[in-house]
Amino acid sequence: MCGIVGAVLSEGAVLEGLLDGLRALEYRGYDSAGVAVGIEGGVSIRRQAGRLESLEQALADGALDGARIGIGHTRWATHGPPTEINAHPHTDAGGRVALVHNGIIENYLELREELCEEGVEFVSDTDTEVLAQLVGRYLGRGGDLAAAVRATLARVRGYYAIAALAIDGDGDTLVCARQGPPLCLGIVAGGAHLASDPLALVRHTREVVFLEDGDVAVLRPGSCEVTDGSGGAVERPAVLLEIDAEQAGRGSYPHFMLKEIHEQPDVLARTAFDRIDEVGGEVRFVEEGWEVERLRAIERVQLLACGTARYACQVAAFQLEGLAGVPAEVDYASEFRYRSPCLSPDTLALAISQSGETADTLAALRLARELGARAGAICNVPESTLVREADCFLMTCAGPEIGVASTKAFVSQIVTSYLLAVAVGRARGTLDPERVRGLLADLRLLRPRLAQLLSRETQERIAAIAERHHDVKGFLFLGRGIHYPVALEGALKLKEISYMHAEGYPAGEMKHGPIALIEPGMTTVVIANKGPLAEKVRSNLEQVRARGGQVICVGSDPGSLALADETIEVPQATPWLAPVLSVAPLQLLAYEIALRRGCDIDKPRNLAKSVTVE
Numbered sequence: 162m163c164g165i166v167g168a169v170l171s172e173g174a175v176l177e178g179l180l181d182g183l184r185a186l187e188y189r190g191y192d193s194a195g196v197a198v199g200i201e202g203g204v205s206i207r208r209q210a211g212r213l214e215s216l217e218q219a220l221a222d223g224a225l226d227g228a229r230i231g232i233g234h235t236r237w238a239t240h241g242p243p244t245e246i247n248a249h250p251h252t253d254a255g256g257r258v259a260l261v262h263n264g265i266i267e268n269y270l271e272l273r274e275e276l277c278e279e280g281v282e283f284v285s286d287t288d289t290e291v292l293a294q295l296v297g298r299y300l301g302r303g304g305d306l307a308a309a310v311r312a313t314l315a316r317v318r319g320y321y322a323i324a325a326l327a328i329d330g331d332g333d334t335l336v337c338a339r340q341g342p343p344l345c346l347g348i349v350a351g352g353a354h355l356a357s358d359p360l361a362l363v364r365h366t367r368e369v370v371f372l373e374d375g376d377v378a379v380l381r382p383g384s385c386e387v388t389d390g391s392g393g394a395v396e397r398p399a400v401l402l403e404i405d406a407e408q409a410g411r412g413s414y415p416h417f418m419l420k421e422i423h424e425q426p427d428v429l430a431r432t433a434f435d436r437i438d439e440v441g442g443e444v445r446f447v448e449e450g451w452e453v454e455r456l457r458a459i460e461r462v463q464l465l466a467c468g469t470a471r472y473a474c475q476v477a478a479f480q481l482e483g484l485a486g487v488p489a490e491v492d493y494a495s496e497f498r499y500r501s502p503c504l505s506p507d508t509l510a511l512a513i514s515q516s517g518e519t520a521d522t523l524a525a526l527r528l529a530r531e532l533g534a535r536a537g538a539i540c541n542v543p544e545s546t547l548v549r550e551a552d553c554f555l556m557t558c559a560g561p562e563i564g565v566a567s568t569k570a571f572v573s574q575i576v577t578s579y580l581l582a583v584a585v586g587r588a589r590g591t592l593d594p595e596r597v598r599g600l601l602a603d604l605r606l607l608r609p610r611l612a613q614l615l616s617r618e619t620q621e622r623i624a625a626i627a628e629r630h631h632d633v634k635g636f637l638f639l640g641r642g643i644h645y646p647v648a649l650e651g652a653l654k655l656k657e658i659s660y661m662h663a664e665g666y667p668a669g670e671m672k673h674g675p676i677a678l679i680e681p682g683m684t685t686v687v688i689a690n691k692g693p694l695a696e697k698v699r700s701n702l703e704q705v706r707a708r709g710g711q712v713i714c715v716g717s718d719p720g721s722l723a724l725a726d727e728t729i730e731v732p733q734a735t736p737w738l739a740p741v742l743s744v745a746p747l748q749l750l751a752y753e754i755a756l757r758r759g760c761d762i763d764k765p766r767n768l769a770k771s772v773t774v775e
């Protein structure tokens with residue numbers, strides 16, 4: 162939540178670069194935005210409620226164009242509504258310090274009270290303003306900004322990534338610090354940049370330094386000094402990013418979500434194909450901690466995640482139980498962290514997360530480890546907190562996912578958990594090499610089928626269906642077995658980006674209540690594939706039709722397709738991977754409906770890409 166950027170240059174101007182960086186980070190929050198620059202011996206601030214465009218308009222007068230040092234912020238409100246007053250940067254009472262923040266200051270009320278007693282007047286509702294006021298207090302006249310930031314952070318409980326600039330004393334210095342949310346630096350000749358996400362740095366450099374918790378960094382043009390909380394120097398080597406500016410853009414697609422849906426066949430290949438040995442009948446992970454003895458020792462898997470990643474966990478549970486014969490349980494990370502689960506050392510607690518920064522997921526995995534389980538992760542961001550904290554991890558290779566609605570990450574998670582289930586099954590002897598060879602061949606076949614499914618023809622068909630259904634009363638998504646989580650995901654996609662009411666249900670559960678919703682004007686999406694449950698799904702579909710409900714059938718079962726009002730035929734696949742195919746049309750359906758409803762597809766209201774608060 163919230164994106165922060167900063168830059169200091171020896172020559173030239175920072176403003177355009179700050180705005181570019183904020184554009185790349187807007188997925189992190191987009192209810193207000195602001196910048197602060199050091200110019201003409203003072204700190205100048207511009208902030209606006211609403212999208213970045215409003216800020217760009219407010220800056221169009223050119224008054225801040227010459228600044229060589231500045232910070233910027235794009236907000237997802239936590240404390241106080243998304244108004245201009247609550248937008249970042251915040252300043253101290255003297256207006257000498259400007260500060261941007263991502264995270265939560267837990268003891269801000271007591272600090273605020275203390276400052277109020279000293280006569281400080283607060284103008285915003287935010288926890289961040291406390292930080293700005295404290296830095297101002299510790300800075301004194303001509304003081305050392307880094308020392309003032311360290312003194313401030315010593316008073317603070319919570320988690321944060323911050324960046325500050327001050328006018329007297331360190332006129333050409335930016336100070337930033339991290340405790341929790343990510344922060345990275347890019348140092349170039351004559352300049353230094355900071356950002357919440359390397360995506361905002363790739364246009365300056367691909368060599369990036371990731372700060373660790375407790376680090377405070379001082380940035381000057383061409384240099385950066387990283388210290389710990391007491392000012393002692395620490396070494397943080399630069400990492401060469403694999404992403405480039407092109408991957409971070411949306412190319413010729415109108416939305417990131419559509420681009421990311423169409424990237425899925427390649428994502429599948431990147432995630433899977435280097436890890437499979439079809440001849441030997443083996444899965445090979447380059448990541449450490451998945452050696453055969455380790456895999457054999459797994460007696461139970463506790464899957465933990467939020468949102469879409471949690472639905473991937475539900476698919477993973479089917480794969481682990483069905484292929485490896487290992488009991489697998491799924492919980493919402495936000496629920497798990499507040500119950501008293503029973504775990505043992507032979508339990509693999511496996512967190513799945515695209516960002517690796519989801520607060521509930523991190524807390525749940527920490528708890529699982531405290532309770533004795535081994536902490537594993539499936540994650541898309543190598544530098545994330547989740548990957549750094551896990552005992553063992555598997556990377557998904559989805560590349561940057563910018564659209565707030567997760568799509569390609571889901572597919573890469575399902576493919577990774579499939580590989581894990583096959584590897585565990587092989588290690589435990591549940592699967593023999595012959596069977597593994599077959600399962601890996603199934604995986605190989607999936608890519609062309611997914612590519613075929615994502616053809617222009619399918620998209621046009623789905624667009625036509627969306628045209629007829631974009632203003633219905635509501636949607637019910639039904640699926641059975643491994644397709645039940647796909648039904649949940651279809652409903653989540655639709656509500657996230659089109660704001661229509663949609664519910665996902667196990668198809669067999671419909672008659673126990675949700676059937677009361679069925680009437681003309683209510684659309685039911687049924688996932689119906691060939692297989693042992695096909696007949697049962699067909700009869701659920703008939704029950705909907707008998708009550709006047711409209712049915713969109715997505716799947717490979719000809720009997721169900723013949724009964725439906727609208728059909729999206731999906732190629733057949735092995736049941737353990739079939740969700741990869743059945744989810745793609747649901748993603749496109751949500752997209753096409755949202756488009757027709759005029760919604761902001763990549764930045765749906767009230768959401769943010771990674772939820773780093775509770």
Ligand code: M6R
Binds near residue numbers: 468516519568
């Ligand atoms: O980064 P994570 O995978 O941990 O995020 C989990 C959820 O917040 C995320 O999947 C969310 O539900 C998406 N907006 C779904 O499209």
